Structure formats: C-alpha cells, structure tokens
Amino acid sequence: MAASAGPEIERLIGLLSKLPGLGPRSARRAALALLKRREQLLLPLAASLAETADKVKSCSICGAPDTRDPCTLCADPARDAGLICVVEEAGALWAMERSGAFRGRYHVLGGLLSALDGVGPESLRLGELVARVGEGGVREVVLALPATVDGQTTAHYIAERLANAGVSVTSLARGVPVGGDLDWLDDGTIIQAMRARRPT
Amino acid sequence: MAASAGPEIERLIGLLSKLPGLGPRSARRAALALLKRREQLLLPLAASLAETADKVKSCSICGAPDTRDPCTLCADPARDAGLICVVEEAGALWAMERSGAFRGRYHVLGGLLSALDGVGPESLRLGELVARVGEGGVREVVLALPATVDGQTTAHYIAERLANAGVSVTSLARGVPVGGDLDWLDDGTIIQAMRARRPT
Numbered sequence: 001m002a003a004s005a006g007p008e009i010e011r012l013i014g015l016l017s018k019l020p021g022l023g024p025r026s027a028r029r030a031a032l033a034l035l036k037r038r039e040q041l042l043l044p045l046a047a048s049l050a051e052t053a054d055k056v057k058s059c060s061i062c063g064a065p066d067t068r069d070p071c072t073l074c075a076d077p078a079r080d081a082g083l084i085c086v087v088e089e090a091g092a093l094w095a096m097e098r099s100g101a102f103r104g105r106y107h108v109l110g111g112l113l114s115a116l117d118g119v120g121p122e123s124l125r126l127g128e129l130v131a132r133v134g135e136g137g138v139r140e141v142v143l144a145l146p147a148t149v150d151g152q153t154t155a156h157y158i159a160e161r162l163a164n165a166g167v168s169v170t171s172l173a174r175g176v177p178v179g180g181d182l183d184w185l186d187d188g189t190i191i192q193a194m195r196a197r198r199p200t
Numbered sequence: 201m202a203a204s205a206g207p208e209i210e211r212l213i214g215l216l217s218k219l220p221g222l223g224p225r226s227a228r229r230a231a232l233a234l235l236k237r238r239e240q241l242l243l244p245l246a247a248s249l250a251e252t253a254d255k256v257k258s259c260s261i262c263g264a265p266d267t268r269d270p271c272t273l274c275a276d277p278a279r280d281a282g283l284i285c286v287v288e289e290a291g292a293l294w295a296m297e298r299s300g301a302f303r304g305r306y307h308v309l310g311g312l313l314s315a316l317d318g319v320g321p322e323s324l325r326l327g328e329l330v331a332r333v334g335e336g337g338v339r340e341v342v343l344a345l346p347a348t349v350d351g352q353t354t355a356h357y358i359a360e361r362l363a364n365a366g367v368s369v370t371s372l373a374r375g376v377p378v379g380g381d382l383d384w385l386d387d388g389t390i391i392q393a394m395r396a397r398r399p400t
Contacts, residue, residue, distance in 0.1 A: 006267040012252050015245045019222075019230040026221035032291045033220050034249070035256060037263045042253050045215045049234070049246035052212050065235045067206040093233045134370060 009035070061132070063108035063125050064090050073106060080104040082139040086129065086158065088112055088151070092144060102142070106130065112150040113157055121157065129158070133165045145169045147188075258259065261332070263308035263325050264290050271295075273306060280304040282339040286329065286358065288312055288351070292344060302342070313357055321357065329358070333365045340347040340358070343371045347388075 001162040009031060017027035034042040058064070059071035066072055073079060083104025087093050093106050106137065109124045121127075141162060145151040159169045176185060185193075209231060216357040217227035234242040258264070263371035266272055273279060283304025287293050293306050309324045321327075333341065341362060357368045374392040376385065385393075 006256070006272060008248070008252050008255055008267055009265065012248045013243075015241065015248050016219075018233075019224035019262070021214075022219075022221055022231060022235050028294060029291060031218040032220060032289060034217075034252070035290065037275055038253065041215065041218055042249060045212075045395055046249035046253055048208070048212045048215050048251065049242060052234070053238065053242050054209050055208055065209065067208055072206060080372060089232060090235065091229060094228060 035162055047063065058108075062106045063128070064093055064106060065111060069193060078103075081137055083142065084129075084138055084140075085142045087144050088146060090155075096115050096144060104142075107141075109154070112145065112148075113154045114150045115153075125160070126161065129163070130161055133167055138167050139170045140151075143169065146172070149175060258308075263310060263328070264293055264306060264308045278303075281337055282330065283342065283346050284329075284338055284340075285342045287344050288346060288354075296344060304342075307341075309354070312345065312348075313354045315353075317373060324354075324360065326361065330361055330365070333367055335366045339369050340368045340370060343369065344372070347374060 008101070012034070013024070013027045013031045014027045016022055016030050017029075022030060033043065039050055043145055047102045055067045056065050057067070057069055059069055059074055061065055061070050061074045064071050064142065068075060080103055083102075084107050085093075085096060085102050086109060087096065088109055088111065091106065093108060095100050096106075107125065107129050109126065109129075111121055111124050113120055113121065113124065129141075143155045143158060145155050155171060160171050173196065174189065175196060176182070176189065176193045182190065211288070212234070213227045213231045216222055216230050217224045219227075222230060234245065257267070257269055259266055259274055260270055261270050261274045264271050264273065268275060280303055283302075284307050285293075285296060285302050285304055285310060287309045288309055288311065289297065290308055296302050296306075307325065307329050309326065309329075311319055311324050313319055313321065313324065314336045329341075332338065337399060339359070343355045343358060345355050355371060360398050362369050373396065374389065375396060376382070376389065376393045382390065
C-alpha cells in the first residue's frame with residue numbers, strides 16, 4: 001500500500017478498495033485522482049456521501065432507497081398499484097426502470113434465500129410482501145429474480161407463500177437475449193429458449 | 201441513470217463514475233453497495249474523504265501528498281538526501297516505495313510536458329526541482345518517467361536544465377520485464393533490451 005503517504009490516505013485506499021469494481025490497485029488510482037482533483041471531485045464526493053448518509057432511507061412500503069418515504073415510485077399515482085414487481089436489490093429496480101418496460105410498483109427483497117449463506121425468509125422483506133398483497137388491490141406479482149439457484153429457490157418460496165392470496169404470480173421470460181449469439185449462450189438458456197419457443 | 205431514486209443518489213453515481221476504473225454501470229453498483237453497507241462503508245468513506253480533504257496537503261519540498269509538511273519521506277533522516285528520484289505522480293512514487301528499490305528522496309512533477317495537451321514547464325514542479333538541486337548536496341537525479349513520448353520529452357528537458365548543475369542525471373533501465381514473454385512484448389522494448397544487453 002502507500003506506507004509513505006500517511007494513515008489517512010491508506011485508510012481512504014482501504015475503503016475505496018471495498019467498493020465493487022475497485023481492487024487494491026484501482027483503489028490507489030482512485031485515491032490519487034481524488035487527491036489531484038480536490039475541488040472538482042474530492043470535496044463534492046465527500047459532501048455527496050454525507051448527504052446520502054443523512055437523507056437517503058429505505059422506503060417503508062417497497063424497500064427502495066430514496067430521500068422520500070414513501071419513495072418517488074410508491075408515491076406516484078400514475079403507476080399501477082395492482083402490479084408489484086419483486087426484485088433482489090435496488091440495482092435490478094433501476095435496470096427495470098431504465099428499460100421502461102414496467103409501470104407498476106416494486107418490492108425490494110434485500111437479498112435472496114440461500115441455504116449456503118444462511119439467509120432465511122426472516123432476513124428478507126418477504127413478510128412485508130405477503131402483507132402488501134394481503135391488503136388487497138394487487139392483481140399480479142411479477143418475480144424479476146436472477147436465473148440462479150438462489151433466485152429460483154426464492155421465486156418458488158414466494159409463489160408458495162402467495163398461492164392462496166388470490167393473485168397471479170409470474171416470472172420474467174427466459175430466452176435468447178437481444179443481440180445474443182447462440183454460439184456464446186450457455187446450454188441452460190438455449191434449452192429454456194427452445195422449450196418456450198413461439199410462432200414468429 | 202437512477203431517475204427513480206432521487207437527485208442525491210444520481211449525483212453520487214455521477215461523482216463515483218468520474219473515478220478512474222469506474223464507469224456509469226460500476227458506479228451504480230458502487231452506489232448500491234454504499235447504500236447497503238451504510239455503517240461499514242458509506243459513513244466511514246464519507247468521514248475518510250472529509251478527513252483527507254482537510255488534512256492531506258502537498259509536501260512543500262517534493263510535492264507528494266501527505267498530512268505532514270515536509271512529508272514523511274522528506275522528513276526521514278535515514279533516507280539519502282543526495283539522491284532524488286523524479287516521478288510524474290504520487291502513484292509512481294508509491295509503486296517505487298512498494299518495490300523497496302530506492303532509499304533516496306523524491307520529486308513529484310505533477311504531470312509531464314505535452315505539446316498536444318498544452319502543458320509547458322511552468323505548469324510542472326520543474327523550477328522547484330532545479331532549485332532543490334541548486335541548493336547543493338544532491339549527487340544524482342534519477343528520472344523514473346514513463347517510456348512514452350511525453351515522458352521522454354520531459355526527461356530530455358530535465359537533463360538539459362540540469363546539464364550544468366554538477367549532478368549526474370540517470371534514467372530507469374529499459375528492457376524485458378520480469379516474467380515478460382518475448383511473444384507479448386512490443387518491438388520497441390525488444391530493440392531497447394537487445395541494445396542494452398549484458399553478460400549473464
């Protein structure tokens with residue numbers, strides 16, 4: 001590390017290297033960029049982090065991070081409250097919003113069920129989801145969970161919990177991604193795409 | 201971006217994406233990690249940046265960032281003050297320190313001469329270097345500058361400015377890097393390594 005630069009910079013590099021996408025080497029480069037661009041980058045980022053820590057909370061309805069509670073999406077009367085899209089994390093919610101494919105409400109689980117990592121239903125916002133559906137007015141719960149073992153375990157668990165709730169539970173379609181070359185696709189995706197083939 | 205998450209998070213993502221190594225996509229992931237790990241990451245990083253902005257200055261002798269002035273390295277009596285290693289940025293200084301190959305002092309230029317980018321001698325800490333050498337006690341100036349056009353232009357400029365200063369001006373050796381496979385090396389390196397060949 002930067003044993004020559006004093007403990008403050010070492011500490012900064014250590015914290016930066018905990019961000020996803022930054023390793024020890026790129027964390028040093030990032031720290032250097034911050035030191036070089038004090039006015040344009042270091043001070044604004046310090047202020048932005050402090051403001052985020054101060055103002056951003058989890059929405060008490062859907063669990064998404066926002067400065068408002070209920071969040072911007074839950075408070076938007078133009079969005080269909082009869083549709084709830086269940087996502088693992090806010091990152092998936094943002095991706096869905098960028099796509100513009102969904103105009104309902106969300107529910108952020110805060111993780112996935114995982115026997116390996118010891119994540120049980122009580123660690124996730126599953127009770128809140130069941131309670132939301134129980135309040136009525138919901139027609140459909142769309143599961144937008146990853147196509148992994150944990151994602152599918154969680155999807156099945158939710159489908160069971162909501163089996164008698166009088167809502168339809170659906171999942172995002174699986175298939176060949178747009179621009180996806182079959183050469184590069186895994187077998188699992190090809191098998192699912194073949195099974196779910198449709199008239200063109 | 202995260203149009204659904206409020207302006208504070210969008211601003212944070214925008215600032216994070218300016219860090220080297222983070223693009224718009226990984227900046228979103230980083231922001232998400234910060235929001236998820238408020239106590240372990242968001243608050244400590246905010247505090248660390250504020251502390252860095254508050255305490256870290258450039259050393260008035262060598263230009264390296266440190267909380268002390270003169271910096272830890274310039275203040276260390278165990279380091280040879282007769283040797284000055286000239287580097288572009290603190291990143292190169294840290295790399296040199298990690299290698300343990302150098303026990304002298306440093307001089308951080310803060311950039312390289314570049315006709316294209318309009319960087320002239322007055323934008324760099326070149327006058328300070330000449331003044332340091334002029335004060336006497338320096339035997340050798342080692343140029344540890346990149347093997348690029350700008351790096352070599354800067355090296356030649358420094359060698360000229362110090363031509364009559366009574367110090368020897370040297371450069372890091374060029375050659376095959378340790379573990380370097382000739383197949384993957386550029387021609388320029390191979391040519392330099394061949395010219396500088398030595399008895400084994």
